[in-house]
Amino acid sequence: MNILNFFLLIKNFFKARWVFQRPLKKKFVIYDLANSYIIFKYISQKQSAIYFTRWEEINFFILCFSIVKYGFKDVRKSYKKAFFYLIEPKVVITLMSSQIAFYKLKKQFPNIITISIQNSVGSLEFMKLLKHAKKKSLSCDYFLFFSEDFKRLYEKFISIEKKSVIIGSFRNNFFYKKSSNKKKLLFISKANWNIKGALNEIILLNLIIKFLKKNKMGKIDICLKTNDEIVKDYYRKNLNQSYINIINKKNNYLITDNYENIIFTDSTLGYECMAKGKKIISLSLGSLKKNWCLKNNFTPINKFGYPYKIKNEGFCWSNSCSEKKVIKLLKNILHMKQSSFNRNIKAYKNKIMFFDQQNSKFKKLICSF
Numbered sequence: 001m002n003i004l005n006f007f008l009l010i011k012n013f014f015k016a017r018w019v020f021q022r023p024l025k026k027k028f029v030i031y032d033l034a035n036s037y038i039i040f041k042y043i044s045q046k047q048s049a050i051y052f053t054r055w056e057e058i059n060f061f062i063l064c065f066s067i068v069k070y071g072f073k074d075v076r077k078s079y080k081k082a083f084f085y086l087i088e089p090k091v092v093i094t095l096m097s098s099q100i101a102f103y104k105l106k107k108q109f110p111n112i113i114t115i116s117i118q119n120s121v122g123s124l125e126f127m128k129l130l131k132h133a134k135k136k137s138l139s140c141d142y143f144l145f146f147s148e149d150f151k152r153l154y155e156k157f158i159s160i161e162k163k164s165v166i167i168g169s170f171r172n173n174f175f176y177k178k179s180s181n182k183k184k185l186l187f188i189s190k191a192n193w194n195i196k197g198a199l200n201e202i203i204l205l206n207l208i209i210k211f212l213k214k215n216k217m218g219k220i221d222i223c224l225k226t227n228d229e230i231v232k233d234y235y236r237k238n239l240n241q242s243y244i245n246i247i248n249k250k251n252n253y254l255i256t257d258n259y260e261n262i263i264f265t266d267s268t269l270g271y272e273c274m275a276k277g278k279k280i281i282s283l284s285l286g287s288l289k290k291n292w293c294l295k296n297n298f299t300p301i302n303k304f305g306y307p308y309k310i311k312n313e314g315f316c317w318s319n320s321c322s323e324k325k326v327i328k329l330l331k332n333i334l335h336m337k338q339s340s341f342n343r344n345i346k347a348y349k350n351k352i353m354f355f356d357q358q359n360s361k362f363k364k365l366i367c368s369f
Contacts, residue, residue, distance in 0.1 A: 012055040019059045023049065026087050027369075031094035031102055035119065038174050039093055042359065042366055049087055051080070053099065062086060084109055091369050095119050095170060098126040103138035103158055113369065114140040117170045117362075118150060120268045121302060130157040144170065144362065146271075146353050149308040167361045168354035172272035175253035176357050184217070185334070186256060188264040188273075189224045190301070191231060198231075200265060200285040200293075200301070202238045207326045208263065209243040217334075220263075221245045223255055261334055266301035275353040279341045281333050282317040283326060305352045315344050 028048040030036045036050055050057075058079075066075070066082035084092075084105070093115045094102050106114050130138075139159035144167045145151045151164045167173065187205060191198035208220055220243060224231060227249045235246060247255060256262060256273050263281045264270030274280045282304045286293045293300040304310065304317040312319040316333055318326070333341070349355075356362075 013058070016052075016055050016058040019057060020061065021059075022061045023059055023083075023086050027090050029084070029087060029089040029092045031092050031105075032096040032099065035095040035171060038171060039095060041174065042363060043093075049089070051083055051092075053096070053101070059083070081108065084112070091115065091366075093117065097143075098122060100126075100129050100133065100138070103140055106139045106141070106161070107137070113142070115142045115144070115365070116140045117144045117167075118146050118154075119170070121146075121266070121271070121306065130154075133157065142365065144365075147308065147351060149351065153307045165361055165365065166354050167356045167359065168275050169268065169272045170359060170362065172253065172275060172353075173356050173359045175251070175257075176276060176355075177254075177257055183221065183259045185212075185220045185261050185263070186259040187220055187222045188252075188256075188262060188267045188270050189222055189235075190265055190267055191234075192225055198234060202235070204263075204265070204283050204285055204321065204326065205235075205239055205244070207323050208330065209240050211327055211330050212243055213240075219243050219245050221247055221259070223247050223252060223269075224249055260338075266304075266306075271353040274345065274349060275355040277338075277342065279333055279336065279338065280316055280345075281329050283321045283329070284317070284319045285321040287319045288312070305348065308348075308351050310348065314348075316341070 026047055026049040028043050030039050030048060030050045032053045033050055033056055062082050063079055065086065066078040070078035070081060089112060091113045092105060095117045097116045097118045102116060138157060139161055141162040142165065143154065143160050144165045146168055148166060151166065189201055191201060212218065212220060222235065222244055224246060232246055252269055256269065261279045262270060262273040263283065266284050270280060270282060284301055284304050286301050287303040303319045316329065318329060
């Protein structure tokens with residue numbers, strides 16, 4: 001163990017919540033704490049344990065067992081090995097599908113049934129990791145995908161031992177409620193805490209504000225990815241505050257249910273809104289200009305519908321986003337009846353993001369174990 005890893009380990013020890021009881025054997029393990037509360041709606045919490053990938057919780061008994069059995073060489077790997085050895089789960093489920101380490105679990109414990117549930121469109125960085133990994137080294141038994149095209153994409157890099165299932169977004173399926181459409185217009189931001197990715201959004205929002213001002217259509221609400229005040233201030237300084245309303249981040253699924261029209265660049269949440277029948281406008285500014293993105297210090301974004309191959313312009317989307325095209329889309333969609341939108345989007349919707357209300361396919365799968 002090198003010095004840097006040693007200090008990171010000590011840091012984790014101090015930050016973690018410690019448990020001192022010997023772990024009980026469980027039928028299910030949820031791999032990563034994130035969104036585990038949703039999975040617990042479908043499986044028994046008493047029959048389940050969580051493997052904390054970021055060491056939010058450490059079991060003292062497992063740690064001691066791992067050191068005695070496997071030594072000090074790599075404490076994290078040894079702890080993980082000991083965790084699954086002692087708990088002996090039948091099924092391991094993750095809602096963090098971009099964790100490469102999960103797909104190595106099957107090789108270590110071939111008798112465990114592994115289920116990966118796609119949780120996002122996936123970053124370009126994750127795709128690079130997949131491409132660099134050897135396919136035979138990555139596998140899982142079941143993979144639950146957003147769409148057929150994601151299935152085909154991931155199967156190039158990950159061996160699916162038993163079955164791929166198209167369910168759409170697990171979280172979106174769970175949070176479904178009948179839309180109230182009380183509010184007119186929402187912009188979904190992708191910019192994170194260090195404002196990476198904000199430049200293209202500022203350009204687009206200024207075009208949208210110009211349209212709203214000219215047509216006397218009031219404000220646009222902005223749903224940020226973070227509640228960080230630095231990010232909020234950045235948007236306030238670069239946009240006309242008379243025409244924006246920044247919403248505090250809470251449950252984004254419940255927020256979007258209140259809106260009739262959703263605008264986004266390259267957001268999983270935007271596609272989830274489309275799957276639930278919302279009117280959407282996708283403005284993927286930067287998807288055709290990778291060098292421009294890198295030059296302006298933000299991660300290149302995907303074209304509309306990725307990985308589904310679709311033309312660059314459509315009735316509710318544009319990958320080039322000139323002012324003329326943005327205005328045209330705003331005029332068309334904001335004045336379009338819901339029934340007309342439904343007819344137009346029908347040919348694309350399930351190919352981009354399926355919708356399985358209340359996760360009926362996942363329920364059926366879990367009941368089979």
